[in-house]
Amino acid sequence: MTIKVCVGSSCHLKGSYDVIEAFKEVLKKYDVEDIVDLQASFCLGHCARGVTVLCEGSEPAAHGSQVEECENGFIIHEVNAQNVEELFANEIYPKLNLN
Numbered sequence: 001m002t003i004k005v006c007v008g009s010s011c012h013l014k015g016s017y018d019v020i021e022a023f024k025e026v027l028k029k030y031d032v033e034d035i036v037d038l039q040a041s042f043c044l045g046h047c048a049r050g051v052t053v054l055c056e057g058s059e060p061a062a063h064g065s066q067v068e069e070c071e072n073g074f075i076i077h078e079v080n081a082q083n084v085e086e087l088f089a090n091e092i093y094p095k096l097n098l099n
């Protein structure tokens with residue numbers, strides 16, 4: 001799976017850098033650095049609900065208030081350094097198909 005954290009101007013102001021750093025920590029903690037590619041992305045088109053994170057190469061996610069299906073995976077809205085681990089554990093980790 002590829003996780004793309006938006007670093008467009010709006011998301012940048014909302015803390016993209018901290019979100020990327022938090023994702024790095026969480027990927028290390030869950031020992032999935034080798035199977036998840038963490039990248040920065042240009043504007044993902046959902047600026048009002050940033051920080052926006054696109055998870056590509058996954059089965060579609062269930063719809064939740066923060067999660068939206070898209071063509072090649074799902075988008076998570078309103079990500080911040082404080083909720084990265086919870087969102088990762090609930091929305092991303094189960095879709096890595098590690099079993």
Ligand code: FES
Binds near residue numbers: 009042044047
């Ligand atoms: S700046 Fe992040 S979605 Fe537009």
